[in-house]
Amino acid sequence: MEGTSFVLKGDICYSKTPTSLFTAEQGFLVCTQGTSAGVFDRFSRIPQEYQHLPCIDCSGKLIIPGLVDLHMHAPQFAFRSLGMDLELLDWLETWAFPEEAKYQDISYALRAYRALVADLQQGPNTRLCIFGTVHVPATLLLMELLEHSGLVCMVGKVNMDRNSPDSLREADAERSEAATRQWLEQCKTYRRCKAILTPRFIPSCSDDLMRRLSAIQRQYGLPVQSHVSENLREVAWVRELSPEASCYGDAYARFDLFGGEVPTIMAHCVYSGSKEIALMQRRGVYVAHCPQSNINLSSGIAPVRRFLEAGLSVGLGSDVAGGVHTSIFRAMSDAIGVSKLRRCMGAKDEAPLSLEEAFYLGTRGGGSFFGQVGSFEAGYEFDALVMEDPKPLPPFALTVKERLERIVWCSDDRSILKKYIRGTPQPASGFKAPDGQWR
Amino acid sequence: MEGTSFVLKGDICYSKTPTSLFTAEQGFLVCTQGTSAGVFDRFSRIPQEYQHLPCIDCSGKLIIPGLVDLHMHAPQFAFRSLGMDLELLDWLETWAFPEEAKYQDISYALRAYRALVADLQQGPNTRLCIFGTVHVPATLLLMELLEHSGLVCMVGKVNMDRNSPDSLREADAERSEAATRQWLEQCKTYRRCKAILTPRFIPSCSDDLMRRLSAIQRQYGLPVQSHVSENLREVAWVRELSPEASCYGDAYARFDLFGGEVPTIMAHCVYSGSKEIALMQRRGVYVAHCPQSNINLSSGIAPVRRFLEAGLSVGLGSDVAGGVHTSIFRAMSDAIGVSKLRRCMGAKDEAPLSLEEAFYLGTRGGGSFFGQVGSFEAGYEFDALVMEDPKPLPPFALTVKERLERIVWCSDDRSILKKYIRGTPQPASGFKAPDGQWR
Numbered sequence: 005m006e007g008t009s010f011v012l013k014g015d016i017c018y019s020k021t022p023t024s025l026f027t028a029e030q031g032f033l034v035c036t037q038g039t040s041a042g043v044f045d046r047f048s049r050i051p052q053e054y055q056h057l058p059c060i061d062c063s064g065k066l067i068i069p070g071l072v073d074l075h076m077h078a079p080q081f082a083f084r085s086l087g088m089d090l091e092l093l094d095w096l097e098t099w100a101f102p103e104e105a106k107y108q109d110i111s112y113a114l115r116a117y118r119a120l121v122a123d124l125q126q127g128p129n130t131r132l133c134i135f136g137t138v139h140v141p142a143t144l145l146l147m148e149l150l151e152h153s154g155l156v157c158m159v160g161k162v163n164m165d166r167n168s169p170d171s172l173r174e175a176d177a178e179r180s181e182a183a184t185r186q187w188l189e190q191c192k193t194y195r196r197c198k199a200i201l202t203p204r205f206i207p208s209c210s211d212d213l214m215r216r217l218s219a220i221q222r223q224y225g226l227p228v229q230s231h232v233s234e235n236l237r238e239v240a241w242v243r244e245l246s247p248e249a250s251c252y253g254d255a256y257a258r259f260d261l262f263g264g265e266v267p268t269i270m271a272h273c274v275y276s277g278s279k280e281i282a283l284m285q286r287r288g289v290y291v292a293h294c295p296q297s298n299i300n301l302s303s304g305i306a307p308v309r310r311f312l313e314a315g316l317s318v319g320l321g322s323d324v325a326g327g328v329h330t331s332i333f334r335a336m337s338d339a340i341g342v343s344k345l346r347r348c349m350g351a352k353d354e355a356p357l358s359l360e361e362a363f364y365l366g367t368r369g370g371g372s373f374f375g376q377v378g379s380f381e382a383g384y385e386f387d388a389l390v391m392e393d394p395k396p397l398p399p400f401a402l403t404v405k406e407r408l409e410r411i412v413w414c415s416d417d418r419s420i421l422k423k424y425i426r427g428t429p430q431p432a433s434g435f436k437a438p439d440g441q442w443r
Numbered sequence: 444m445e446g447t448s449f450v451l452k453g454d455i456c457y458s459k460t461p462t463s464l465f466t467a468e469q470g471f472l473v474c475t476q477g478t479s480a481g482v483f484d485r486f487s488r489i490p491q492e493y494q495h496l497p498c499i500d501c502s503g504k505l506i507i508p509g510l511v512d513l514h515m516h517a518p519q520f521a522f523r524s525l526g527m528d529l530e531l532l533d534w535l536e537t538w539a540f541p542e543e544a545k546y547q548d549i550s551y552a553l554r555a556y557r558a559l560v561a562d563l564q565q566g567p568n569t570r571l572c573i574f575g576t577v578h579v580p581a582t583l584l585l586m587e588l589l590e591h592s593g594l595v596c597m598v599g600k601v602n603m604d605r606n607s608p609d610s611l612r613e614a615d616a617e618r619s620e621a622a623t624r625q626w627l628e629q630c631k632t633y634r635r636c637k638a639i640l641t642p643r644f645i646p647s648c649s650d651d652l653m654r655r656l657s658a659i660q661r662q663y664g665l666p667v668q669s670h671v672s673e674n675l676r677e678v679a680w681v682r683e684l685s686p687e688a689s690c691y692g693d694a695y696a697r698f699d700l701f702g703g704e705v706p707t708i709m710a711h712c713v714y715s716g717s718k719e720i721a722l723m724q725r726r727g728v729y730v731a732h733c734p735q736s737n738i739n740l741s742s743g744i745a746p747v748r749r750f751l752e753a754g755l756s757v758g759l760g761s762d763v764a765g766g767v768h769t770s771i772f773r774a775m776s777d778a779i780g781v782s783k784l785r786r787c788m789g790a791k792d793e794a795p796l797s798l799e800e801a802f803y804l805g806t807r808g809g810g811s812f813f814g815q816v817g818s819f820e821a822g823y824e825f826d827a828l829v830m831e832d833p834k835p836l837p838p839f840a841l842t843v844k845e846r847l848e849r850i851v852w853c854s855d856d857r858s859i860l861k862k863y864i865r866g867t868p869q870p871a872s873g874f875k876a877p878d879g880q881w882r
Contacts, residue, residue, distance in 0.1 A: 082837035085852035086845050088779065089797060112838060119835035302783040302795065328776075328852045337767075340527070341738040342784070348743045349788035356741065358528060396558035398521035399551060406525050413524035413767045416855060 008427060009036045011054065014062035014390065016043050017404050018069050018380045019364040022312065026380075027404035032059070033067055035386040038427035042382035062390045065421060066407050069378050070130025070387030071332035072370035075229070075271040075292035075321025077135040078146050078159075079104045079113075081120040084325040088300050092235040092326075095301055097169075100325070104137045104162075105171035113142035121149045126417045127331050130387040130425045131374050133229055133269055133292070133321075134159045135202055138174050140187045151197040154430045156374065156387075160202025160229055161187045165213045168204075177213035181220065188224055196426075199224075205231040206242045206255045214259040221260070227267035227373075229292075230256065233280060234272035235303045251280040253289070263287030269373060271321055272297075273311070274304045281314050290373055291318045293365065295338035297326030305346040308339065309354035312361070319370020320362075332370075336362040336412050359409050390422035391415060447866060448475045450493065453501035453829065455482050456843050457508050457819045458803040461751065465819075466843035471498070472506055474825040477866035481821035501829045504860060505846050508817050509569025509826030510771035511809035514668070514710040514731035514760025516574040517585050517598075518543045518552075520559040523764040530741050531674040531765075536608075539764070543576045543601075544610035552581035560588045565856045566770050569826040569864045570813050572597045572668055572708055572731070572760075574641055577613055579626045590636040593869045595813065595826075599641025599668055600626045604652045607643075616652035620659065627663055638663075644670040645681045645694045653698040660699070666706035666812075668731075669695065672719060673711035674742045690719040692728070702726030708812060710760055713737055713745045720753050729812055730757045732804065734777035736765030744785040747778065748793035751800070758809020759801075771809075775801040775851050798848050829861035830854060 016031040026043070034041035034054045044050045047059075080100055087099040107113045124132070134150075134157055136143035143161040150157045161184060165174045174180040184201075191199050201221050203209045209217075221228060233239055233252045246255035253270065256262035262270075264287045271292040276284070284291065291311050298304060311318050320335040321327075327335070336359075343356040357365075371378020377385050393407055394414035402410070411419060423430040455470040465482070473480035473493045483489045486498075519539055526538040546552045563571070573589075573596055575582035582600040589596045600623060604613045613619040623640075630638050640660050642648045648656075660667060672678055672691045685694035692709065695701035701709075703726045710731040715723070723730065730750050737743060750757050759774040760766070766774070775798075782795040796804075810817020816824050832846055833853035841849070850858065862869040 082839070085849050088848070088852075089795070115838045119838075123835065296780075299780040299784055302787055304787045305784065341735075344741040345738060345744065345781070345784055345788070348741055349784070356528070396562065399554045399558075400521070409527070410524045413527075 009057050011035070011050065011057050011059040012062055012067055012388065012390070013059055014065045014067045015404050015407070016067045016380065017408050019360065019368045019378070022364045022369070023358065023360050025360055025363070025405055025408070029404060030063065033380055033388070035424070035427045038386055040380045040382055040384045040386050043380050062422070066391045066393070066404070066411060068389050068391060068408065069367040069371065069380060070389055070423065070425060071128045071366050072319055072374070072378055073129045073132040073322050073330070073332050074269050074290065074319035074370045074373060075133060075294055076324045076330070078117060078120055079107050079137050080325030081123070081330075082116050085328045091237070091302050093237055095326075101169050101172050105169065107137040107139050107142040110141050110145060113139070113145055117142070117146045117149050121153045124155060124330060125153055125431045126420070128389055128420055128423075129330065129332050130155060130423065131371060131377060132157045133200060133373070135229070136161050138162050138164060138172060138180075138183070140183050140190070143187060144190055147191050147194060147197045151194045154196070154425050154428060156196045156425055158198050158200035158227060158229070160200045162202050162204050163213060163217060164204040164208035166210050167207045177210055177216055180213050181216040184217070184220055188220070199226060201226045201228045201261070203228075203230050203261065205238075206245060206252065207238065214261065218259045218261055221266060227269070228261050229269040229271070230261070231272055232256070232270040233275040234298070235301065236275060239275050251277065251283065253280045253283050257283065257287065263289035267373065271323060272303065272306065274298055274306045276307070281310060281316065284316055285314045288317065291316055292321035292370070293318055293339060294321040294323035294327055295335060295342045296329060297321075297323035299338070299342065300328065301326050305342045307346070307351065307354060308343060308357060317369065317372065318365055319373060320366045332366040333412050333415060336366045339365065359405070359412065363408065363412065386424055386427040388424040389420055392419045392421050394419055448496050450474070450489065450496050450498040451501055451506055451827065451829070452498055453504045453506045454843050454846070455506045455819065456847050458799065458807045458817070461803045461808070462797065462799050464799055464802070464844055464847070468843060469502065472819055472827070474863070474866045477825055479819045479821055479823045479825050482819050501861070505830045505832070505843070505850060507828050507830060507847065508806040508810065508819060509828055509862065509864060510567045510805050511758055511813070511817055512568045512571040512761050512769070512771050513708050513729065513758035513809045513812060514572060514733055515763045515769070517556060517559055518546050518576050519764030520562070520769075521555050524767045527739050530676070532676055534740055534765075540608050540611050544608065546576040546578050546581040549580050549584060552578070552584055556581070556585045556588050560592045563594060563769060564592055564870050565859070567828055567859055567862075568594070568769065568771050569862065570595050570810065570816060572639060572812070573599070574668070575600055577601050577603060577611060577622070579622050579629070582626060583629055586630050586633060586636045590633045593635070593864050593867060595635045595864055597637050597639035597666060597668070599639045601641050601643050602652060602656060603643040603647035605649050606646045616649055616655055619652050620655040623656070623659055627659070638665060640665040640667045640700075642667075642669050642700065644677075645684060645691065646677065653700065657698045657700055660705060666708075667700050668708045668710070669700070670711055671695070671709040672714040673737070674740065675714060678714050690716065690722065692719045692722050696722060696726065702728035706812065710762060711737065711742065711745065712750070713743045715746070720749060720755065723755055724753050727756065730755055731760035731809070732757055732778060733760040733762035733766055734774060734781045735768060736760075736762035738777070738781065739767065740765050744781045746785070746790065746793060747782060747796060756808065756811065757804055758812060759805045771805040772851050772854060775805045778804065798844070798851065802847065802851065825863055825866040827863040828859055831858045831860050833858055
């Protein structure tokens with residue numbers, strides 16, 4: 005158990021269900037050794053056993069769960085916002101692959117990953133699922149930095165043994181497997197930063213490699229992250245590469261790397277049709293919805309309303325550097341925005357996402373991949389943000405929901421007054437504050 | 444002539460054409476009494492007569508023209524980000540009209556407008572076309588605050604005499620005309636803040652009122668701003684209200700309030716068809732493209748590529764509070780984003796906007812409504828931003844264009860080191876720095 009025990013007093017807001025918020029003005033949120041013991045509307049209602057805990061007065065501030073980023077690429081942070089005129093496959097060749105190849109150089113990786121981790125520490129996300137590169141030393145370095153950052157992450161050494169440049173591609177399936185096993189042995193000791201198996205996507209992974217990764221998955225009981233149905237050219241390519249698969253997702257499923265017993269996140273799902281949605285639903289696959297990336301790379305708009313109606317587990321992803329912004333607040337407002345455009349542009353029966361739904365996706369929806377995370381109900385891990393209302397405040401009174409709405413759209417890192425992860429105030433000790441400079 | 448004379452040294456970037464940037468690393472930008480005398484790549488190439496001017500060293504910083512917001516509603520700033528689940532007509536009834544009615548109270552207007560103007564002073568926009576409310580005192584107050592802010596603005600007292608709540612609607616066309624004439628007489632003395640005639644939109648203005656406004660326009664030689672073809676329900680309503688008009692724009696044109704001799708900005712144009720585009724082209728009407736508002740109010744995506752191909756004058760608008768963010772950097776990245784989605788969602792022959800195009804729209808495109816504004820070519824009014832690169836910088840070298848790209852996507856008010864308007868450093872003296880608090 006991490007974290008101390010205390011009470012936060014302030015205006016508390018979290019998702020009860022995908023469509024409803026719990027709010028308490030001047031409420032009390034109890035943390036016991038890193039876990040929430042619940043929210044109480046008056047001090048006298050706090051159970052006697054917790055009434056002696058130190059009470060931290062955050063009156064007038066909004067207290068919400070930490071945000072969860074289900075999908076981002078650590079080595080792409082350096083070039084975010086650049087090359088936004090290309091679509092997925094050309095963008096990978098022109099920007100992502102050449103940049104990722106540089107992480108062979110551990111000193112480059114150190115400079116780049118330190119800057120990323122410092123940036124993440126200042127932002128509102130408390131949990132992240134992260135792609136590294138194929139390189140074992142750089143991925144271990146990233147995990148080391150994250151472990152000491154206070155953030156709770158799942159990080160994957162990427163696997164790719166085909167259809168990618170020599171400078172980045174692993175020589176063959178056997179060597180990719182060996183490197184993965186080496187990585188897994190070396191990152192066992194971390195408490196906050198855990199390994200997640202990361203086949204890049206079907207076009208990058210031979211069948212031989214997928215079979216080996218499946219064996220590793222079973223042996224270590226690992227979760228899995230990858231990409232599915234992001235872009236039309238990619239989807240057509242996968243159809244050629246895996247003609248026997250009934251849909252893109254099935255190309256993972258036939259190697260037992262698509263849900264079922266295996267906790268799995270699939271990013272994008274822009275072009276997931278009924279068959280793929282049904283398969284994700286049956287096998288409990290998580291969707292990482294990455295609206296900004298899907299705009300920037302001209303991918304399209306994912307049918308999130310259909311996912312929700314089908315009962316899928318959905319969270320949000322920044323997908324840096326397909327997406328530019330690391331903050332999941334931005335992913336929330338973008339998710340609402342693209343859902344409106346999707347309806348405008350033809351999907352008349354798909355209602356736009358509400359604020360409540362977008363907030364749910366970015367907290368409890370994605371958080372559930374980490375267990376009891378993303379809520380303040382008793383028993384949930386205590387990840388919390390204490391937020392200041394973005395200035396200037398309007399000259400009229402605001403409800404807690406309206407204040408949340410303003411924070412989602414208008415806040416930046418200056419609005420974050422305190423951050424707790426598993427009950428520990430951030431930044432965790434031992435990590436040097438960033439100076440904002442890489443060179 | 445305002446402004447002093449000086450030279451700025453730094454990395455300079457401005458639009459030459461809609462599709463090309465001028466860039467000069469370590470260049471020299473000469474300002475003489477508020478006007479650009481051009482950019483020179485070496486000190487020795489600066490004309491002798493300017494070589495004695497004080498040189499302000501901004502080495503390593505990016506120097507770009509100030510940004511131009513062609514469309515925003517001052518009284519809506521207070522509730523930006525709220526009520527984003529409604530479409531235009533319901534949103535007007537529920538949020539915009541009731542809020543605007545409060546500006547009858549001058550003390551409310553003072554609180555709200557001070558906060559807006561302080562916010563604008565901290566942002567990257569240097570020129571704005573602004574809607575006030577129907578109220579003469581509040582609109583004069585807004586102009587007074589803006590006049591002393593240093594910003595150069597066109598501001599309109601809004602006209603509306605039908606189809607709006609009693610609390611806001613002007614009693615009849617005659618009284619709307621009288622109030623407009625009173626306002627125009629009282630705001631004649633401002634140097635930086637000029638009047639622009641502002642019939643709200645066709646549904647709010649009777650034919651009688653439009654005829655009177657047309658007479659005022661001719662008498663005072665005023666420019667005009669309004670809305671056109673924003674939302675499908677609105678467009679259908681205008682068809683009912685003006686059955687004799689050949690398109691929505693023609694409903695303004697038949698009162699001579701749609702370009703021709705009258706400098707005119709029309710916001711949105713989401714549903715402008717071939718006929719309306721041709722009419723705007725013939726009459727030189729400016730389009731204020733407001734991508735974020737068009738997302739938030741589920742309006743749709745304007746066919747900007749078609750406007751550009753038709754040779755229309757196009758600028759960007761924040762449309763606060765249909766839009767949330769005042770910065771035209773955000774409008775640039777949103778404009779690129781929605782142009783990609785428009786193509787994804789069916790308009791296969793409409794190429795997405797490039798960075799160069801979006802930057803042009805937000806500087807020189809909109810700036811031309813103000814005259815020689817939005818560029819650093821000799822003879823242009825000297826509006827400039829000195830920008831710091833958003834941190835952290837990547838661990839590789841960046842071109843000037845790439846630095847601009849990062850600024851468009853990732854900068855915030857902290858990135859603005861200096862701002863000049865007509866050669867005067869901002870904030871202009873005499874305006875109290877904001878404390879960020881309204882209450």
